[in-house]
Amino acid sequence: MLKSGFTRTGAILVFLIPAVALSADAVTLKIIMQELRDNTMEIADGLLTDDLDRVVAGATGISNHPQISPEQVQLVAAELGSEMPAFKQLDTQVHDLSIEIRNAATAGDSGAASSSFQQMIDGCLGCHRTYKARVAAVLNPDAGLQ
Numbered sequence: 268m269l270k271s272g273f274t275r276t277g278a279i280l281v282f283l284i285p286a287v288a289l290s291a292d293a294v295t296l297k298i299i300m301q302e303l304r305d306n307t308m309e310i311a312d313g314l315l316t317d318d319l320d321r322v323v324a325g326a327t328g329i330s331n332h333p334q335i336s337p338e339q340v341q342l343v344a345a346e347l348g349s350e351m352p353a354f355k356q357l358d359t360q361v362h363d364l365s366i367e368i369r370n371a372a373t374a375g376d377s378g379a380a381s382s383s384f385q386q387m388i389d390g391c392l393g394c395h396r397t398y399k400a401r402v403a404a405v406l407n408p409d410a411g412l413q
């Protein structure tokens with residue numbers, strides 16, 4: 268069980284990361300994904316414990332996630348070619364649903380937040396099913412088969 272103090276600190280860090288990412292040599296997709304996982308866990312935990320502030324915090328972390336570095340964008344685009352718009356569309360879908368979750372939670376509507384959360388998870392898994400292995404292989408060439 269995560270201690271809420273710890274995850275609150277995590278949520279604050281997520282807000283600081285985009286600024287850091289812009290000044291350092293930009294963030295990798297893997298790190299973005301690890302943050303999305305933390306944000307997703309926070310939303311789930313908030314829904315399960317009726318703590319809508321945590322739902323808002325997690326959803327805001329997802330909608331504000333940093334951009335992938337230009338170098339990695341080029342690698343992904345070279346691999347996916349004409350499928351790049353479909354990949355981007357899945358990212359947009361998850362982004363838009365995170366805003367719906369945040370708006371519903373802000374309005375105190377946990378039912379709507381929960382239903383958008385489930386759709387968002389489908390979006391995460393949809394992209395993973397179709398693209399994760401291919402994209403991971405080009406972004407982590409030294410890691411072997413994933």
Ligand code: HEC
Nearest residue numbers: 297300303304307354357358361390391394399402403406
């Ligand atoms: C547009 C496609 C796409 C969407 C949408 C997407 N992912 Fe990913 N995800 C990827 C790819 C590609 C990787 C592999 C990255 C790598 O290994 O460099 C990945 C990897 C991951 C990983 C593994 C990171 C690791 O340490 O190996 C986690 C966790 C993850 N995603 C969580 C999520 C969550 C949670 C969501 C939804 C909120 C999400 N992803 C939405 C494409 C996507």
